[in-house]
Amino acid sequence: MLRPALVLVSVAALGLGAWWMAQLPPEEQFSAEEKVLVRSLWIGNLAALARDPSNRVADDDEAAQLGRRLFFDRRLSANGGVSCATCHKPERYFTDGLPTGQGLRTGERNTMGLVGAARSPWQFWDGRKDSQWSQALSPLESTVEHGANRMELVRLLSEDMAYRTAYQAVFGELPPVGDPERFPPQASPLGNEEQRTAWEGMSTADQHAVNQAFANLGKALAAYQRKLEPGPAPFDEFAGAMLAGEDARALLSGAAQAGLKLFIGKASCVHCHNGPLLSNNEFHNTGVLPAVGQLPGLGRAQGVREAIEDPFNCLGAYSDDHNGCAELRYAKSGDDVIGAWRAPSLRNVTETAPYMHAGQITTLREVLEHYNRADLALVGHNEAKPLSLTRAELRMLEAFLNTLTGPLSADPRWLTPPN
Amino acid sequence: MIWWAAAGAAADVTNGEPATQFGESGYFRMTLQSALAPVAINRMHNWNLRLETPSGDPVSGANVTVTGGMPDHDHGLPTAPRATGTVNDGQYLIEGVKFHMNGRWELTIGVETATQSDAATFVFEL
Numbered sequence: 001m002l003r004p005a006l007v008l009v010s011v012a013a014l015g016l017g018a019w020w021m022a023q024l025p026p027e028e029q030f031s032a033e034e035k036v037l038v039r040s041l042w043i044g045n046l047a048a049l050a051r052d053p054s055n056r057v058a059d060d061d062e063a064a065q066l067g068r069r070l071f072f073d074r075r076l077s078a079n080g081g082v083s084c085a086t087c088h089k090p091e092r093y094f095t096d097g098l099p100t101g102q103g104l105r106t107g108e109r110n111t112m113g114l115v116g117a118a119r120s121p122w123q124f125w126d127g128r129k130d131s132q133w134s135q136a137l138s139p140l141e142s143t144v145e146h147g148a149n150r151m152e153l154v155r156l157l158s159e160d161m162a163y164r165t166a167y168q169a170v171f172g173e174l175p176p177v178g179d180p181e182r183f184p185p186q187a188s189p190l191g192n193e194e195q196r197t198a199w200e201g202m203s204t205a206d207q208h209a210v211n212q213a214f215a216n217l218g219k220a221l222a223a224y225q226r227k228l229e230p231g232p233a234p235f236d237e238f239a240g241a242m243l244a245g246e247d248a249r250a251l252l253s254g255a256a257q258a259g260l261k262l263f264i265g266k267a268s269c270v271h272c273h274n275g276p277l278l279s280n281n282e283f284h285n286t287g288v289l290p291a292v293g294q295l296p297g298l299g300r301a302q303g304v305r306e307a308i309e310d311p312f313n314c315l316g317a318y319s320d321d322h323n324g325c326a327e328l329r330y331a332k333s334g335d336d337v338i339g340a341w342r343a344p345s346l347r348n349v350t351e352t353a354p355y356m357h358a359g360q361i362t363t364l365r366e367v368l369e370h371y372n373r374a375d376l377a378l379v380g381h382n383e384a385k386p387l388s389l390t391r392a393e394l395r396m397l398e399a400f401l402n403t404l405t406g407p408l409s410a411d412p413r414w415l416t417p418p419n
Numbered sequence: 420m421i422w423w424a425a426a427g428a429a430a431d432v433t434n435g436e437p438a439t440q441f442g443e444s445g446y447f448r449m450t451l452q453s454a455l456a457p458v459a460i461n462r463m464h465n466w467n468l469r470l471e472t473p474s475g476d477p478v479s480g481a482n483v484t485v486t487g488g489m490p491d492h493d494h495g496l497p498t499a500p501r502a503t504g505t506v507n508d509g510q511y512l513i514e515g516v517k518f519h520m521n522g523r524w525e526l527t528i529g530v531e532t533a534t535q536s537d538a539a540t541f542v543f544e545l
Contacts, residue, residue, distance in 0.1 A: 381493060
């Protein structure tokens with residue numbers, strides 16, 4: 001038999017709000033305005049993936065298959081031990097569970113998930129890349145990640161017969177990298193001194209040809225990553241049923257329903273975490289402290305500078321369409337975006353700890369407490385304001401966030417390496 | 420919804436209706452209209468501006484700047500819009516406008532000619 005005191009404690013632990021929510025008839029659970037917001041987050045509201053005119057093979061299936069093979073191939077690294085999947089693990093929603101990425105060495109940034117990433121106009125935490133294909137090039141040449149150089153990567157495409165055949169079917173001829181007079185063994189404008197010198201010794205036309213093939217490698221990787229779309233989570237089942245006028249109460253716990261109400265209301269999460277990805281993919285300074293021992297980063301202020309100067313951006317020589325590129329043309333820079341980092345999607349957030357740009361925060365509870373406090377930022381200013389949420393309300397929010405995990409909406413073959 | 424003091428009536432700019440305001444210094448009358456209706460968050464789009472003297476004569480060739488943000492959240496616009504394609508009859512095309520969250524937004528249109536400068540702030544709720 002339950003004692004009254006125990007019942008009271010249980011109710012308090014669940015939160016009175018959650019208990020109250022669960023008792024309401026469905027038509028009264030959420031107001032008309034709240035339902036508009038719930039619909040905006042619902043995966044049924046996810047638009048078809050927009051084209052990427054800067055990558056003419058973005059939706060080419062052969063390019064995606066080539067990209068899949070490249071994604072899992074550890075030969076795309078200096079030591080033969082690092083592939084894209086080393087950090088972007090399919091079984092972890094294409095994250096790695098580590099505070100910061102671990103390639104050849106330990107990186108400075110948390111590995112961002114790839115699910116739905118094709119929908120973001122900017123890539124990386126600081127948005128220093130304006131397309132997925134351009135993003136894919138950066139880790140390949142980073143000395144802490146793959147540590148490869150573009151010359152040897154293009155040579156791999158040329159010398160591996162399976163790659164060569166697949167590449168040529170999608171992109172046409174590769175540069176004649178077998179000619180040692182024109183193409184040194186290793187070369188890159190971003191490499192070590194020897195590689196940079198070798199690069200400078202090449203003709204401009206040959207540099208361009210290697211850059212083009214390198215960009216194409218990124219375009220194939222992007223075609224693959226565009227297949228990694230989010231699928232419905234328990235929240236979506238609830239939202240779909242509720243919006244259809246059905247009694248959805250049994251589809252989410254009372255605490256999660258109350259958390260949803262807070263998410264779109266008092267807790268203000270929906271301001272930045274909006275739309276079916278639960279992210280506006282924009283840059284916000286929310287006063288996140290740097291990792292221990294690190295200076296605070298400039299965030300977007302630095303990222304946008306790099307994006308504008310990047311030869312592989314939407315307006316550059318290797319983009320397939322210069323007519324659009326509005327995000328880059330009208331990108332905002334300057335003091336306003338100091339210390340701002342990209343808001344990540346909250347889809348599958350329970351499975352993608354740790355959190356923030358350097359994995360500084362270990363648990364969702366601590367993330368929620370961070371926003372509840374909204375301390376002063378070390379650089380720039382914190383856009384977030386203290387929320388004054390109770391501990392019970394934080395638990396409700398966490399219960400809601402735990403309902404955002406679902407399987408990918410992708411053919412299973414995209415989640416495994418090719419044979 | 421939009422509020423503007425000068426006219427005392429409301430035009431729904433978020434639904435593509437034109438809204439007119441006088442600049443704070445009273446030199447210019449500005450009519451602002453979104454080319455995207457209804458205005459949706461997270462979508463890059465354009466606005467049209469018609470610039471006139473208080474008596475209704477078009478003002479072409481002015482230097483027009485666009486700033487704005489969400490005062491309640493202490494942040495600006497997510498993009499840096501530019502007024503481009505100035506044509507005859509005081510018409511300006513403002514490109515690169517984006518709003519990245521719901522709430523109360525401000526768009527401030529700054530106008531500078533050889534002799535006068537003025538600004539008007541349009542306030543609306545998304």
